[in-house]
Amino acid sequence: xxxxxxxxxxxxxxxxxxxxxxxxxxxxxxxxxxxxxxxxxxxxxxxxxxxxxxxxxxxxxxxxxxxxxxxxxxxxxxxxxxxxxxxxxxxxxxxxxxxxxxxxxxxxxxxxxxxxxxxxxxxxxxxxxxxxxxxxxxxxxxxxxxxxxxxxxxxxxxxxxxxxxxxxxxxxxxxxxxxxxxxxxxxxxxxxxxxxxxxxxxxxxxxxxxxxxxxxxxxxxxxxxxxxxxxxxxxxxxxxxxxxxxxxxxxxxxxxxxxxxxxxxxxxxxxxxxxxxxxxxxxxxxxxxxxxxxxxxxxxxxxxxxxxxxxxxxxxxxxxxxxxxxxxxxxxxxxxxxxxxxxxxxxxxxxxxxxxxxxxxxxxxxxxxxxxxxxxxxxxxxxxxxxxxxxxxxxxxxxxxxxxxxxxxxxxxxxxxxxxxxxxxxxxxxxxxxxxxxxxxxxxxxxxxxxxxxxxxxxxxxxxxxxxxxxxxxxxxxxxxxxxxxxxxxxxxxxxxxxxxxxxx
Amino acid sequence: xxxxxxxxxxxxxxxxxxxxxxxxxxxxxxxxxxxxxxxxxxxxxxxxxxxxxxxxxxxxxxxxxxxxxxxxxxxxxxxxxxxxxxxxxxxxxxxxxxxxxxxxxxxxxxxxxxxxxxxxxxxxxxxxxxxxxxxxxxxxxxxxxxxxxxxxxxxxxxxxxxxxxxxxxxxxxxxxxxxxxxxxxxxxxxxxxxxxxxxxxxxxxxxxxxxxxxxxxxxxxxxxxxxxxxxxxxxxxxxxxxxxxxxxxxxxxxxxxxxxxxxxxxxxxxxxxxxxxxxxxxxxxxxxxx
Numbered sequence: 001x002x003x004x005x006x007x008x009x010x011x012x013x014x015x016x017x018x019x020x021x022x023x024x025x026x027x028x029x030x031x032x033x034x035x036x037x038x039x040x041x042x043x044x045x046x047x048x049x050x051x052x053x054x055x056x057x058x059x060x061x062x063x064x065x066x067x068x069x070x071x072x073x074x075x076x077x078x079x080x081x082x083x084x085x086x087x088x089x090x091x092x093x094x095x096x097x098x099x100x101x102x103x104x105x106x107x108x109x110x111x112x113x114x115x116x117x118x119x120x121x122x123x124x125x126x127x128x129x130x131x132x133x134x135x136x137x138x139x140x141x142x143x144x145x146x147x148x149x150x151x152x153x154x155x156x157x158x159x160x161x162x163x164x165x166x167x168x169x170x171x172x173x174x175x176x177x178x179x180x181x182x183x184x185x186x187x188x189x190x191x192x193x194x195x196x197x198x199x200x201x202x203x204x205x206x207x208x209x210x211x212x213x214x215x216x217x218x219x220x221x222x223x224x225x226x227x228x229x230x231x232x233x234x235x236x237x238x239x240x241x242x243x244x245x246x247x248x249x250x251x252x253x254x255x256x257x258x259x260x261x262x263x264x265x266x267x268x269x270x271x272x273x274x275x276x277x278x279x280x281x282x283x284x285x286x287x288x289x290x291x292x293x294x295x296x297x298x299x300x301x302x303x304x305x306x307x308x309x310x311x312x313x314x315x316x317x318x319x320x321x322x323x324x325x326x327x328x329x330x331x332x333x334x335x336x337x338x339x340x341x342x343x344x345x346x347x348x349x350x351x352x353x354x355x356x357x358x359x360x361x362x363x364x365x366x367x368x369x370x371x372x373x374x375x376x377x378x379x380x381x382x383x384x385x386x387x388x389x390x391x392x393x394x395x396x397x398x399x400x401x402x403x404x405x406x407x408x409x410x411x412x413x414x415x416x417x418x419x420x421x422x423x424x425x426x427x428x429x430x431x432x433x434x435x436x437x438x439x440x441x442x443x444x445x446x447x448x449x450x451x452x453x454x455x456x457x458x459x460x461x462x463x464x465x466x467x468x469x470x471x472x473x474x475x476x477x478x479x480x481x482x483x484x485x486x487x488x489x490x491x492x493x494x495x496x497x498x499x500x501x502x503x504x505x
Numbered sequence: 506x507x508x509x510x511x512x513x514x515x516x517x518x519x520x521x522x523x524x525x526x527x528x529x530x531x532x533x534x535x536x537x538x539x540x541x542x543x544x545x546x547x548x549x550x551x552x553x554x555x556x557x558x559x560x561x562x563x564x565x566x567x568x569x570x571x572x573x574x575x576x577x578x579x580x581x582x583x584x585x586x587x588x589x590x591x592x593x594x595x596x597x598x599x600x601x602x603x604x605x606x607x608x609x610x611x612x613x614x615x616x617x618x619x620x621x622x623x624x625x626x627x628x629x630x631x632x633x634x635x636x637x638x639x640x641x642x643x644x645x646x647x648x649x650x651x652x653x654x655x656x657x658x659x660x661x662x663x664x665x666x667x668x669x670x671x672x673x674x675x676x677x678x679x680x681x682x683x684x685x686x687x688x689x690x691x692x693x694x695x696x697x698x699x700x701x702x703x704x705x706x707x708x709x710x711x712x713x714x715x716x717x718x719x720x721x722x723x724x725x726x727x728x729x730x731x732x733x734x735x736x737x738x739x740x741x742x743x744x745x746x747x748x749x750x751x752x753x754x755x756x757x758x759x760x761x762x763x764x765x766x767x768x769x770x771x772x773x774x775x776x777x778x779x780x781x782x783x784x785x786x787x788x789x790x791x792x793x794x795x
Binding site for chain 1: 654
């Protein structure tokens with residue numbers, strides 16, 4: 001009986017073992033194939049994508065949607081594919097993409113997103129490492145290391161950079177070179193009128209122009225709710241609380257206690273609230289779009305923004321108007337460990353990578369991932385991205401794309417070809433490169449729920465700026481809500497993600 | 506007889522299925538969601554949390570602020586809409602010259618999309634280039650920061666709401682006025698009653714059922730105010746002008762905290778039911794033309 005059963009089972013086992021062997025062999029071959037990818041470098045003109053339709057989601061308007069259109073059209077002509085561009089306002093772009101990702105709907109083949117959202121979006125995006133490796137057109141080694149780091153999440157590259165963001169300050173060079181203003185300013189404040197190095201100088205200059213020049217507003221900054229005001233706030237706060245050490249701006253890296261209501265943060269906000277009285281009369285309603293439209297019209301003395309308004313005017317004339325200056329800093333920094341203020345010999349000008357920089361990613365739901373990658377590598381390629389960041393074919397008042405490749409900084413001729421004055425291009429590129437390669441450059445928040453944390457900060461900052469709350473009260477409330485978010489999402493998980501994101505683990 | 510009942514039920518079945526699918530299921534699903542959390546699309550299963558979402562609401566200052574704002578929006582805008590709507594309806598009821606043209610003009614705002622209305626009012630009250638400060642300056646007043654101070658910003662939102670939805674009140678009240686029986690009015694006038702007395706003691710009581718109905722309808726709609734707040738103030742400065750629906754929208758579709766958003770939505774539903782049910786009962790039992 002036993003033998004009979006064994007004789008029946010044996011053929012099953014025999015064929016089963018053979019089948020398992022075949023499966024293991026196939027998997028091993030597939031695994032071996034994956035381990036050594038064969039990079040495929042294809043010129044877009046040789047691609048056969050006739051009839052392929054891609055859907056690309058991007059922020060609407062001058063800064064991001066419009067500048068890429070000429071190059072997307074160029075790619076369409078070369079490949080025969082078509083690209084349907086969906087433009088979405090900034091306040092809606094994160095929820096729009098996340099709703100699509102959460103629902104698992106195949107709405108986009110390419111999304112242009114911010115790395116600060118990777119904590120929430122990473123699981124919905126295709127890792128690009130295998131595609132990037134060895135791809136001459138993607139030219140990964142040409143991307144600055146800091147701009148590589150920010151698009152990497154848990155050892156996977158999920159975004160191909162189109163931009164690397166840095167917050168800057170700007171000054172009206174024409175007004176600053178005016179002899180009458182220089183003399184008057186010297187008389188009143190006792191020092192020379194020059195691009196501000198400290199926040200005190202920034203305030204003095206804004207106050208001077210508000211009171212002495214009826215044609216110029218003292219300062220222009222984003223201060224209204226829902227318009228990225230929190231990034232202006234963090235760019236101001238960073239110098240008060242950090243000399244570049246990790247974990248001083250957002251949370252205590254030991255236990256995720258919010259640091260946002262520390263004396264350093266509060267003093268930064270108090271200083272910022274004072275600017276309301278020396279800014280444009282409607283500064284509390286300003287968003288970055290207002291700054292980019294008004295400042296190049298010679299209406300302001302100082303402004304804070306990404307490098308977007310430091311760019312050339314739409315008519316390529318009078319490029320001397322806008323002066324470019326790294327962000328000012330305070331002369332004291334708050335030490336979280338000792339609870340003391342440290343006096344410094346030099347202003348603490350910490351470059352802040354607000355928003356980190358827009359880049360292109362592929363959702364896992366896309367059915368056209370290969371074609372999507374072909375479009376992305378084309379847009380990010382050294383040749384096309386140089387045109388993008390130098391506004392070669394862009395005659396709008398601003399662009400949201402800033403240089404992120406070594407070749408962007410080395411090829412000044414390329415900027416001159418985009419009708420930049422050589423001196424202006426060199427000044428801009430030198431200052432940007434120095435900031436992006438500084439040891440103490442400060443990246444933005446990159447953990448799950450970053451959008452929610454920053455939105456709560458936006459509420460606190462705008463309430464204080466409008467005088468609805470005292471700075472300390474507003475930031476205490478933000479800290480309380482940050483704690484609630486951390487608790488809801490799981491303190492241990494958030495702590496681990498935070499430490500990874502700032503390079504501590 | 507049995508066959509007829511079966512046929513009737515069979516014919517009703519598609520409607521019942523659609524109702525269950527589109528209305529009852531989402532209602533029950535969101536009720537279940539409000540007692541837990543669900544990581545939609547992230548592979549995180551539904552997690553039962555009992556009353557914790559509702560308990561958290563009680564301790565949530567942003568929720569209380571949004572609820573308070575919503576009450577203000579509803580009470581003030583609906584009251585003003587009713588008074589203005591009634592005044593306009595009474596004015597046209599008296600058949601002034603050009604009344605027909607006004608009747609058409611009065612209902613235009615209601616036909617616009619709330620988002621468009623929001624942008625229009627935001628532009629009018631923009632501090633630097635808006636018409637409001639232009640006229641204030643012409644009269645010698647200092648410019649006002651309409652959109653960046655809580656009470657001014659809320660008043661702009663309320664004005665936009667009142668402008669858009671007063672026509673709704675007007676339309677219903679005017680139609681009701683046109684159907685009011687004239688004999689009691691004629692009798693009162695013959696007895697020497699003044700115009701105000703006729704309005705106060707005869708017309709207004711006869712308009713009571715329709716008044717309660719339109720106030721209730723508008724209140725239920727006004728509780729859901731979102732578009733105008735979103736466009737005009739984005740809830741700011743801070744969250745000071747945020748409404749309950751806007752908070753729910755932020756929590757659900759911006760922060761993706763679906764359970765908590767469902768709890769917010771259910772508290773809103775309770776408020777709507779609390780407004781609607783007594784009024785419906787009142788209309789059914791107490792009020793009649795006779």
